[in-house]
Amino acid sequence: MEKMPHWADVLLIPLISLLLAALLSALVILAIGESPAAAFNLMVEGALMRSAGWGYTLYYATNFMFTGLAVSVAFHARIFNIGGEGQAMLGGLGVALACLYVPWPHWSLALIGASVGAALFGALWAYIPAILQAKRGSHIVITTIMFNFIAAAVLNYILVNILRPVGAMDPATAKFPDATHLPTFRDMFSTADTILFRGAPANVTFFVAVAACVVVWVLIWRTRLGYEIRSFGESETAAKYAGISPVKITVIAMLISGALAGLMSVNTTMGESERLILNSTEGAGFIGIAVALMGRSHPFGVFLAAILFGFLYQGGAELALWTSIPRELIVVIQALVILFTGALDNMVRMPLEKLFLALRKEGA
Amino acid sequence: MTLMTKFLGAAAVVALSAGAALAEPALIFDLGGKFDKSFNEAAFAGAQRWSEETGGTFREIELQSEAQREQALRRFAEAGSNPIVMTGFAFGNVLEEVAPDYPDTKFAIIDMVVDQPNVRSVVFNEHEGSYLVGMMAAMASESGTVGFIGGMDIPLIRKFACGYAQGVKAVNADAVVIQNMTGTTPAAWNDPVKGTELTKAQIAQGADVVYAAAGGTGVGVLQTAADENILSIGVDSNQNYLHSGKVLTSMMKRVDNAVYNAMSSGADLETGFNVMGIANGGIGYAMDEHNAALVSADMQAAVDAAASQIANGSLSVHDYMADNNCPVE
Numbered sequence: 001m002e003k004m005p006h007w008a009d010v011l012l013i014p015l016i017s018l019l020l021a022a023l024l025s026a027l028v029i030l031a032i033g034e035s036p037a038a039a040f041n042l043m044v045e046g047a048l049m050r051s052a053g054w055g056y057t058l059y060y061a062t063n064f065m066f067t068g069l070a071v072s073v074a075f076h077a078r079i080f081n082i083g084g085e086g087q088a089m090l091g092g093l094g095v096a097l098a099c100l101y102v103p104w105p106h107w108s109l110a111l112i113g114a115s116v117g118a119a120l121f122g123a124l125w126a127y128i129p130a131i132l133q134a135k136r137g138s139h140i141v142i143t144t145i146m147f148n149f150i151a152a153a154v155l156n157y158i159l160v161n162i163l164r165p166v167g168a169m170d171p172a173t174a175k176f177p178d179a180t181h182l183p184t185f186r187d188m189f190s191t192a193d194t195i196l197f198r199g200a201p202a203n204v205t206f207f208v209a210v211a212a213c214v215v216v217w218v219l220i221w222r223t224r225l226g227y228e229i230r231s232f233g234e235s236e237t238a239a240k241y242a243g244i245s246p247v248k249i250t251v252i253a254m255l256i257s258g259a260l261a262g263l264m265s266v267n268t269t270m271g272e273s274e275r276l277i278l279n280s281t282e283g284a285g286f287i288g289i290a291v292a293l294m295g296r297s298h299p300f301g302v303f304l305a306a307i308l309f310g311f312l313y314q315g316g317a318e319l320a321l322w323t324s325i326p327r328e329l330i331v332v333i334q335a336l337v338i339l340f341t342g343a344l345d346n347m348v349r350m351p352l353e354k355l356f357l358a359l360r361k362e363g364a
Numbered sequence: 365m366t367l368m369t370k371f372l373g374a375a376a377v378v379a380l381s382a383g384a385a386l387a388e389p390a391l392i393f394d395l396g397g398k399f400d401k402s403f404n405e406a407a408f409a410g411a412q413r414w415s416e417e418t419g420g421t422f423r424e425i426e427l428q429s430e431a432q433r434e435q436a437l438r439r440f441a442e443a444g445s446n447p448i449v450m451t452g453f454a455f456g457n458v459l460e461e462v463a464p465d466y467p468d469t470k471f472a473i474i475d476m477v478v479d480q481p482n483v484r485s486v487v488f489n490e491h492e493g494s495y496l497v498g499m500m501a502a503m504a505s506e507s508g509t510v511g512f513i514g515g516m517d518i519p520l521i522r523k524f525a526c527g528y529a530q531g532v533k534a535v536n537a538d539a540v541v542i543q544n545m546t547g548t549t550p551a552a553w554n555d556p557v558k559g560t561e562l563t564k565a566q567i568a569q570g571a572d573v574v575y576a577a578a579g580g581t582g583v584g585v586l587q588t589a590a591d592e593n594i595l596s597i598g599v600d601s602n603q604n605y606l607h608s609g610k611v612l613t614s615m616m617k618r619v620d621n622a623v624y625n626a627m628s629s630g631a632d633l634e635t636g637f638n639v640m641g642i643a644n645g646g647i648g649y650a651m652d653e654h655n656a657a658l659v660s661a662d663m664q665a666a667v668d669a670a671a672s673q674i675a676n677g678s679l680s681v682h683d684y685m686a687d688n689n690c691p692v693e
Contacts, residue, residue, distance in 0.1 A: 056435060199438040275457075327428055
């Protein structure tokens with residue numbers, strides 16, 4: 001028998017966690033002498049009330065959807081992939097190589113080519129820790145963290161010594177050719193007399209991310225491979241008994257996970273900066289862990305959680321622009337949400353479970 | 365939809381009235397942050413000086429992510445901030461795209477050239493100032509070996525190194541200049557530990573004066589030089605006071621003046637190419653009570669003579685960035 005109804009698990013717990021985080025954030029803002037209500041208004045106004053604000057919210061959300069899905073897929077096989085950051089960095093390299101060295105006739109083909117490049121490089125970077133885990137038992141949490149650092153060093157070397165144009169100061173590649181320019185929301189939704197999403201970086205990749213959510217859902221719950229991944233995650237011994245190869249499932253789950261993380265860089269590298277810069281991932285690989293936890297590793301949950309985190313990022317930018325709340329404190333607010341929704345899950349869950357049990361006894 | 369248009373309309377009205385009423389300037393700091401003890405902090409000091417003298421207020425933001433570069437520029441421009449000042453070459457690409465969308469707003473970018481009609485590009489002749497402190501280093505050195513420690517290995521820092529080497533060789537053609545860069549990423553601007561290691565390595569090779577052009581990394585260089593009892597040369601701001609009697613001088617790059625000037629001219633900011641050199645006080649070397657005992661009258665006379673020659677054009681210092689090449693090693 002379940003301890004509490006399903007709706008409480010997926011809705012009530014995240015909501016209560018969010019409320020707690022909001023409450024603490026309000027106290028923090030109050031402590032430095034600013035008004036929490038005004039700050040919250042500013043965040044909502046800046047992130048959700050203007051089309052350009054939505055453009056930024058959805059841009060960040062696109063990143064978090066990919067990395068959240070990456071963590072989710074691995075998590076269904078009970079593998080904790082902390083390496084989304086490194087896989088996304090390498091994915092960026094795949095995007096850059098595809099965009100710079102292939103003369104694409106049209107952006108749609110370029111998008112497909114760059115996506116393949118990103119997924120390949122991301123998957124490749126996940127493959128090594130996966131095979132080490134599957135064949136040698138090296139703990140994947142440790143190896144994927146280490147591979148984040150190696151990825152940063154590799155990218156640094158390649159950008160500085162190989163891909164940087166002569167005389168440029170930025171450790172970045174040259175600008176991608178115009179043919180690879182992805183349509184932004186502004187290009188897609190503006191009409192002649194109303195300009196929407198002005199200057200916002202959200203682009204067609206958002207729809208790729210939404211499609212990825214659907215594909216992951218089909219993969220996990222409607223295919224044989226998804227069934228194998230889930231049964232391996234539930235019980236390795238039972239899966240083995242049923243003839244599922246642990247090596248194969250570990251490697252395949254990590255390959256899919258790495259490919260999804262790599263796809264994130266299509267959004268940042270091809271959609272936004274249109275050249276590969278050194279810190280294009282900016283921690284989205286790690287935010288993906290919080291997104292997956294909050295979304296309960298379900299694609300729809302990941303979708304919602306990603307938009308929430310996108311809102312937090314864009315709202316945070318608005319706070320930085322218009323108030324004297326320092327940048328460090330905005331990070332504290334974002335971290336509080338991650339802490340409560342991700343790490344302190346049981347703090348809310350356990351009292352709730354008790355409450356529901358007590359209610360049920362009364363009813364019986 | 366009507367709600368949306370209402371909000372948009374309201375925002376536009378607010379933006380318009382704000383632009384007409386105050387036109388306060390805005391300052392955007394790069395990812396390094398406002399208090400980096402160096403470049404960004406100098407910019408902040410200039411803005412504060414403007415604010416204290418005029419009683420005006422300015423908007424500011426410390427960036428958190430790359431995507432915010434364009435966002436900050438557009439939001440400030442739409443809110444009527446004028447002029448908008450930004451620090452660092454990394455804004456170049458973005459400003460190139462954003463500036464044409466806001467023809468009535470003036471932008472000022474420091475350390476980068478952006479060729480748009482409403483942009484002032486402020487660049488400094490760091491090679492001239494480095495030449496002067498190079499002369500002083502060669503005159504103060506007893507071993508005939510001096511050191512240079514750069515931050516991130518970019519053409520801009522090589523420009524410092526090249527000017528410095530030319531100054532050293534002008535005084536003592538046989539002098540040896542040891543050059544090291546801290547790293548190849550922006551992290552190299554803030555790595556005092558590596559600065560310490562490089563300084564020790566240069567001392568082991570005989571250097572007795574080191575010049576740090578490395579942002580926050582320089583703090584480690586100056587500290588180690590003072591601990592090991594050799595002389596050091598600071599950069600950007602006057603850093604003589606950090607170790608009184610151990611810092612020979614500082615190469616002054618007046619980022620604060622550039623920001624102050626831009627904010628003072630307000631919406632009438634003169635756009636175009638703005639070179640800050642020795643002639644207009646944008647570049648110089650620092651003399652105060654902390655290094656008075658280290659710099660002899662002869663030394664100062666020689667350096668001042670060179671400075672006036674550079675200012676009137678009779679002495680030209682090679683600029684590394686002109687051809688990505690340095691005539692001396």
